[in-house]
Amino acid sequence: MSAEIEQNNYQGKGLPVDVGFDFKGRKIVFIIDVSGSMNREDRIGQVKAGLKMLITSMPKDYNLDVVAFPNHPSAYRPLWGGLKALDEFNKDHIYRYLLNLKAVGFTPTAQVLNYAFDTYPNATDFVLLSDGAPTKGNSKIPDNISEILINVKQRNKKNIRISTIGVGSSFLD
Secondary structure, X not given: OOHHHXXXXXXXXXXXXXXXXXXXXXXEEEXXXXXXXXXXXXXXXXXXXXXXXXXXXXXOOOEXXXXXXXXXXXXXXXXXXXXXEOOHHHHHHHHHHHHOOOOOOOOOHHHHHHHHHHHOOOOOEEEEEEOEOOEOOOOOOEOOHHHHHHHHHHHOOOOOXXXXXXXXXXXXX
């Protein structure tokens, strides 16, 4: 079946492939952990390949952005800093962005979620791809997961669906 025919049969009923969970809507921010531990088992490579396959299957009526964290202690590396339609041109931009991601640093999950809430207020979904426990800022100090969850509940007034995909064969400390 050609891509054009598949696109016509799709008719906006969800993704044409099973990804293991459902998106709430079509405004999605992928948040990618590029901490140093993502070099183990080529976890960053697994994320890049899997996300590329997923995005390839997504119809053009989706709007996306991709954010890598950490970039440095107080900033993140979004592709665009806003949601963009998933046409072929933008898919190509995403593929090139993914190709250039390098794993270094720690896992400031709380901070990147706050950034996502501030930057993408109209998003329907956040998808966090990570291999490890969150850290406080760009440090080795473990963050309190319960406090992160409380903060997310307080910040998530628009009920953005947050999905997490764990990467790697074991959970890292």
